[in-house]
Structure formats: structure tokens, C-alpha cells
Amino acid sequence: xxxxxxxxxxxxxxxxxxxxxxxxxxxxxxxxxxxxxxxxxxxxxxxxxxxxxxxxxxxxxxxxxxxxxxxxxxxxxxxxxxxxxxxxxxxxxxxxxxxxxxxxxxxxxxxxxxxxxxxxxxxxxxxxxxxxxxxxxxxxxxxxxxxxxxxxxxxxxxxxxxxxxxxxxxxxxxxxxxxxxxxxxxxxxxxxxxxxxxxxxxxxxxxxxxxxxx
Numbered sequence: 001x002x003x004x005x006x007x008x009x010x011x012x013x014x015x016x017x018x019x020x021x022x023x024x025x026x027x028x029x030x031x032x033x034x035x036x037x038x039x040x041x042x043x044x045x046x047x048x049x050x051x052x053x054x055x056x057x058x059x060x061x062x063x064x065x066x067x068x069x070x071x072x073x074x075x076x077x078x079x080x081x082x083x084x085x086x087x088x089x090x091x092x093x094x095x096x097x098x099x100x101x102x103x104x105x106x107x108x109x110x111x112x113x114x115x116x117x118x119x120x121x122x123x124x125x126x127x128x129x130x131x132x133x134x135x136x137x138x139x140x141x142x143x144x145x146x147x148x149x150x151x152x153x154x155x156x157x158x159x160x161x162x163x164x165x166x167x168x169x170x171x172x173x174x175x176x177x178x179x180x181x182x183x184x185x186x187x188x189x190x191x192x193x194x195x196x197x198x199x200x201x202x203x204x205x206x207x208x209x210x211x212x213x214x
Contacts, residue, residue, distance in 0.1 A: 061183035066110040073103040140172015170200040
């Protein structure tokens, strides 16, 4: 009789202990899930859900690069547009078309970065002024007098002047891009900077070849 009364009590104790262990496991799992979901906010380079990390990982060098390169590219587009109607050498006209095709999408991309980063971008058409920056402090930028001179040139004289100015302009862009690759932190900005270096070095080589043949 005593053995019969002890056995149910032992079974009962084991059942209670097992139930308590399962309950504790469930509670800990729930707490762990809450911690994981609450860490998805964007801090210290962590992007909110659905946002690429590169959209929020940036430093002052990245911002300066984009804010400077946008008007720098815009001026190159202005020069290319002038070449379309004034260049006499087909190679110079083709170069202008190539510059427009390459640099307008890059401008669009950098403007998107400014929006994502919550930073001011140069207004469209303001090719000679980035926010809080003297445009002549940017390497390779043409002055208003330079642009007026280019507008007044025609034929072979235009071709030589355009090529000379654009080589200087490209060299300035390369210097700015090199600073970004050295000091920037945003992976997309650094990749674009490297692309600018590669593309514009190739164009400088082509322009120098054209110049020697004029």
C-alpha cells in the first residue's frame, strides 16, 4: 500500500520539474527574439530593414566628394554641350557625347546619396557653386572667363581649347576622386571615385593623342 502511494508522488514531482523547464525555455526564447528584432535600427553603420548599409555608412569625406563632384561634373556637361555645336573635329564631338553619357548618370547617383544621407545637394544648373564651397577651390574647375572664351572659340581653335581645358578638368576630378578613395568610408562612393579615376585617365590619354594630331 505504501509503495502504491509513493510512486504517483514521484511521478508527479518529475512532471512538475519537466513542465517548469519547458516554461523557462519558452520564456528565454521569447526574450531572445525581442532582442534580435529591436537591434534592427540604423546606428553606427547599421541600416534599417530593407536599406543597404552603404546608404547610411558615410563620413565627411564622402559628403564633400559628392557635393563637389556634382557641380564639377555639371560643368563638364556644359563644356560637352558647347562642343556639340562648335567642335570641328569629329573626335572632339564624340568625346563630348561620351562625357555626357558617362557623367549625367553619375550626377544622378550622387544626388540620390545626398537624399539618403540627409545632406544638401547643389541645385540643378548651379554648376559653379556647391553648398558652402567656393567652386574655384575645386581642382580643374573653369572660371567664368574660361567658359566665355570657350563659347567664343570656333573650328580648330575651339577643338584645341576644349581639349586643353577638359584635360585640366579631368585631372582635377581625378585628384578629388583620389582623395575620396583615401579618406572616404562609403563603399559606393569609393567605388564611383575609382571608376572616375580609371575612366578619366583613359579619356585624358585620348585627348592628348587628338591634340598632337591637330
